[in-house]
Amino acid sequence: MQALSSAIKLPALYLITLLICLPTLYFANIIFGDKRTFTQYFALVLTAVSVTSVLLFSFAPITLFFMLSTGNYQFLILLNVIIFSVTGFIGVSSLYKAAK
Numbered sequence: 001m002q003a004l005s006s007a008i009k010l011p012a013l014y015l016i017t018l019l020i021c022l023p024t025l026y027f028a029n030i031i032f033g034d035k036r037t038f039t040q041y042f043a044l045v046l047t048a049v050s051v052t053s054v055l056l057f058s059f060a061p062i063t064l065f066f067m068l069s070t071g072n073y074q075f076l077i078l079l080n081v082i083i084f085s086v087t088g089f090i091g092v093s094s095l096y097k098a099a100k
Contacts, residue, residue: 010056014049021045029099044098052091059083 026041036044066079 011053014053018045018049044095047098048091048095051094052087055087055090056083059087 022038022042022045025045026038029036029041063076063080063083067076070076
């Protein structure tokens with residue numbers, strides 16, 4: 001049940017965060033003189049979220065392997081924190097590179 005609820009909560013969390021942070025990113029960049037439209041920023045941020053999501057999906061078999069092979073809950077939490085950190089860093093860096 002936890003995996004099923006996480007499969008629903010995580011994409012919802014990313015999309016809600018995107019909707020909250022997108023206007024701030026857009027207006028901050030307008031202040032600094034960027035000429036992109038709101039839809040272009042939406043595409044950039046959606047691409048970064050998609051990159052992060054695909055990377056998280058690619059790490060799912062590794063998480064499943066360790067979930068089935070070990071009963072150490074603290075290790076699984078640490079593993080997921082590391083995976084989320086790495087994929088989040090790659091997603092944000094792809095947004096940074098695309099926004100240059």
